[in-house]
Amino acid sequence: MTDPLAPLLELSGVAEAAKNAQDSVFAVHRHPANLRGGSATAAEASVRAARASAAVEGGEPELPEEGAVTDPVLAGALRVAEALESLLPTWRRAPAQALARLHVLAAADLVADHDSLGRPRVGDTDEVGRRLELLAQLVTGATAVPGAVLSAVVHGELLALRPFGSADGVVARAASRLTMIASGFDPKALTVPEVAYLRRSRIYRATADSFAGGEEEGVRAWLLFCCEAFEAGAREARGIADAAAS
Template sequence: MTDPLAPLLDLPGVAEAVEAARDAVAEVHRHPANRRGWPTTAAEASVRAARASAALDGGAVEIPPSGTVTDPVLAGSLRVAEAIGPLLGTWQKAPLQALARLHVLAAADLVGADDLGRPSVGGSRLELLASLVAGGSKAPAPVLVAVVHGELLSLAPFGSVSGVIARAAARLTMIGTGLDTKGLAVPEVACLRRASEYRSAVEGFSSGTPEGVGAWLKFSCSTLEAGAREAASIADAVGQG
């Protein structure tokens, strides 16, 4: 069968962006602080990712000194971040089941129990996306990460927390494909810092035009590069601590 994502590598600039993203993430894995102390840097990356993701969906970005989070979007995003590791196997084998679980975690304080774990739209497209995640594509990891992220943002099948879930699914894909096995990169911070460009790029992806899809793929790869730089700053701080 023809890989449906294969043609995306032929879009102008995409192959180069994919290679740059791969190199940047691989480099931060070689940082001295990440050779043995990576669980510490990965934990910090996870929290930064959750805070940035919540902020993009209108939630609070700061965790109170007490540690008690009352903002429902941030609380959900932090719960989602904690579930990334445990959900990895499910994501690789049964992505729709993993998405349902992410919705339960992200929206627990926002919607009624009867609506948790159920996408409101996108049935056939979600099934196609799930088939790609579960081995239906041999596209380079940064491409699959971008497609997962962009498709879930475009469909918005989980209402107001679709963004949090899309970014978590992208993170699961980063780890599951081997692009970032330790979860060190923090592309979510780059998305927040470039929020206007982020939303514009998503609209381009949603349009389905070659130009729009290509621009989104390149934007996503650039956030992986920036996320690797964020990871390096975390590792530098840990190394000096």
């Protein structure tokens, strides 16, 4: 059976960038603070990822010093972050169900019609449903490309589709994070590429749009950008681990 994503590794620089990203992430997993589990690093990474993801989406990234989170985007991103570990088995076997649950959590405070939560948009040709099914096939074993590449594709495709019409960016970044864990790319969820997406938000949006266009150079630019973000996320994780070890 032909691997539908294998041609991506032939794009200039992509295979090397994916390997560099994987090496950077594995180095974080070998940090002394993470060798015995890395739970402290993972917990801090999860919160930083949620805050950055909310900020990319236009939400308030700062946690209140006391009281409940009132910003609806941040509240949703934090709920998503808290649920990722429990959603991992569902993501591995039934990604569409996991995506629906991610949307329920992310958009609960953003939509007036709660019956629409977790339900992908349906168009005249149901293009969204068809592409989500193809994405589910990739996640559940239809490709053997490195985790960095698969995570970038999941991320970019969900940004392009905007399948729910609300909180789609938070859902896309969470799905990419799930893919990083499930593929073995970042099995302990230690890294924080979301911070790089926020710091380089203009390039993030531009390359995501290029990926959505489907042209070879646009897809390549997105994959390379994501691999750079994965490396930056590993550096962020190293800083967290260094602090935990000090």
